[in-house]
Amino acid sequence: MITYLKSLISNAPVNLITYAEYIEAVLYHPEFGYYMKNKQKIGGQGDFITTSNISDIYGRIVAKWFASVCKYNDLEPTFCEIGAGNGRFAHSFLQEWEHSIKSPLNYIIVESSPYHLSLQNELIKPRFSVTQVNKLDELEPFEGMVFSNELFDAMPVHVIEKENGQLYEVMVGIKNESLYEEKVPLTNSFIYSFLDASRLVLKEKQRIEVPLLMEGMVKDISRVLKKGLVVTADYGYTNEDWKHPSRKKGSLRGYYQHQMIDDVLEHPGEMDITTHIHFDWLILKGEQAELNFQSKLRQDEFLLRAGILKELEDHYDPNPFSEVSKRNRAIRSLIMPSGMSSFFHLVIQQKGINGNLFQE
Numbered sequence: 001m002i003t004y005l006k007s008l009i010s011n012a013p014v015n016l017i018t019y020a021e022y023i024e025a026v027l028y029h030p031e032f033g034y035y036m037k038n039k040q041k042i043g044g045q046g047d048f049i050t051t052s053n054i055s056d057i058y059g060r061i062v063a064k065w066f067a068s069v070c071k072y073n074d075l076e077p078t079f080c081e082i083g084a085g086n087g088r089f090a091h092s093f094l095q096e097w098e099h100s101i102k103s104p105l106n107y108i109i110v111e112s113s114p115y116h117l118s119l120q121n122e123l124i125k126p127r128f129s130v131t132q133v134n135k136l137d138e139l140e141p142f143e144g145m146v147f148s149n150e151l152f153d154a155m156p157v158h159v160i161e162k163e164n165g166q167l168y169e170v171m172v173g174i175k176n177e178s179l180y181e182e183k184v185p186l187t188n189s190f191i192y193s194f195l196d197a198s199r200l201v202l203k204e205k206q207r208i209e210v211p212l213l214m215e216g217m218v219k220d221i222s223r224v225l226k227k228g229l230v231v232t233a234d235y236g237y238t239n240e241d242w243k244h245p246s247r248k249k250g251s252l253r254g255y256y257q258h259q260m261i262d263d264v265l266e267h268p269g270e271m272d273i274t275t276h277i278h279f280d281w282l283i284l285k286g287e288q289a290e291l292n293f294q295s296k297l298r299q300d301e302f303l304l305r306a307g308i309l310k311e312l313e314d315h316y317d318p319n320p321f322s323e324v325s326k327r328n329r330a331i332r333s334l335i336m337p338s339g340m341s342s343f344f345h346l347v348i349q350q351k352g353i354n355g356n357l358f359q360e
Contacts, residue, residue: 001025001032002177009174014173016182020212023156026268028112034269035154038115055330057311058303059092065306065358067101068296073355075228078106078144082136082221086118092154094128106144110136112279141226149233152282153274155217157209159252160186162202170207172265179265198239207250208242209275215285222289227352230291233299235343236277245351251276275353282347291349292332294357299344302349305358 009017009023015017027034039182047067070077082086084090097105117132124130133139141280159170168183169191184191191210195201202208209232238245254261256271264273285292297305311331336342 001029002174004032005179005268006104006174006177009172010070010231014039014184016173016184019159019209020156022179023264027154027273029158029269031172032269034272035113037269047357054094055334056088056095057308057331057334059089059142060096061303061306061308061311062089062147063096064100067103067121068098068359069145069229069232069357070091072359073353075145075353076106076143077104078108078142078228080108080110080139080142080146082110082143082146083148083154084109084111084120085116085124087116089149090120090130091123091128096123098128106131106142106256108133108142108258109141110134110141115256124280128178128257136224141224143227144222144225145229146221146225146233147233150215150274151234152211152217152232152277153234153236154272155211157211157213157252157275158188158191159209159250160191160202161207162204165204167202173233176213179268181265194281197284198278200239203248204215208247209250209252211275211278211281214278218282218291219286220287222286222291222351225291225351228350229294229353229357230286230349230351232282232349233344234277234347236282236345237281239278239280242278243269269344277343279347283349286347286349291351293301294348294350296345296347298342300342302346303334 002215005022005025009015010022011020025033028036030036049286066079067077069075079093081090087109090107094105094107097103105293107128109120109130109132111120112134120130120132161168167186169186170189171182171184173180173182190212194210194212200208237251241247252264252273253276254264254266254271254273256267261267264271279296283296287293305331308331311328350357
């Protein structure tokens with residue numbers, strides 16, 4: 001990877017690349033990129049953990065909720081998951097659908113990583129039938145739901161910083177095999193447009209990530225969805241949140257063997273890189289692409305409204321070591337205020353439907 005980065009940087013103007021170009025290379029290069037390698041990334045032996053790897057309950061609850069949404073909004077049951085990782089969410093969703101819904105379902109996975117595609121095939125097939133594609137543009141427009149879990153936080157972003165009253169873009173260079181940052185005066189008109197539309201005014205020495213690629217992804221999702229819902233599960237901040245002093249250094253982080261790394265130039269190609277997403281920008285770009293904002297809920301709030309407590313009522317077992325009790329503990333961990341779910345939000349956008357999404 002370092003050899004590739006050296007070539008990339010040496011061929012760039014003034015021998016510097018943007019952070020967006022750097023992240024694109026270290027995460028998504030077909031051979032050297034972190035997500036493309038045949039290496040476990042999720043779980044105890046990986047670098048990070050997701051909600052789906054704590055318990056199968058997350059996928060099962062979403063399956064039941066999606067079935068309800070389809071029923072009450074006269075929606076065709078096509079469920080499209082973007083970035084399915086190791087397939088744990090899809091597997092639990094399909095198990096629940098087979099067990100309790102028992103009606104035809106079209107499940108689509110959009111996945112660019114060959115390694116993750118192979119893991120999905122091992123876990124999901126041949127028991128369940130799914131359609132796998134590499135990109136959204138391979139799909140014909142459909143009715144249903146587009147779902148993603150921690151998708152936008154892994155997209156490449158630009159990094160800017162205010163210094164002595166002037167805006168700079170933070171670039172990446174290389175010298176003697178070592179990567180370093182260098183600030184250059186900001187000239188990217190798209191970044192200025194983002195700041196204007198978001199009404200974000202940086203304070204002195206404040207650094208922030210700019211998700212220019214988000215707009216294209218939102219447009220692609222809207223283009224492929226004729227009617228239905230877009231559900232984005234991720235962690236992020238509103239424009240008001242970004243003003244808080246604690247956000248002054250931005251949110252770009254690496255995760256390496258379950259340790260948070262502040263310097264994302266370390267371990268290139270061997271480490272996950274994430275940012276907190278701009279929720280208000282996601283909502284704004286959605287509205288402009290005919291995806292109407294419905295709600296933003298904390299993950300625990302969503303799970304409660306989708307009926308997770310009923311799972312506890314229906315599956316009680318006094319034996320603390322039983323599978324049922326383990327499952328109930330997992331459910332409680334997903335709805336406790338101090339649990340993992342409190343860090344995530346679900347943004348729900350809709351197109352062509354106006355019905356009730358939660359049957360109270």
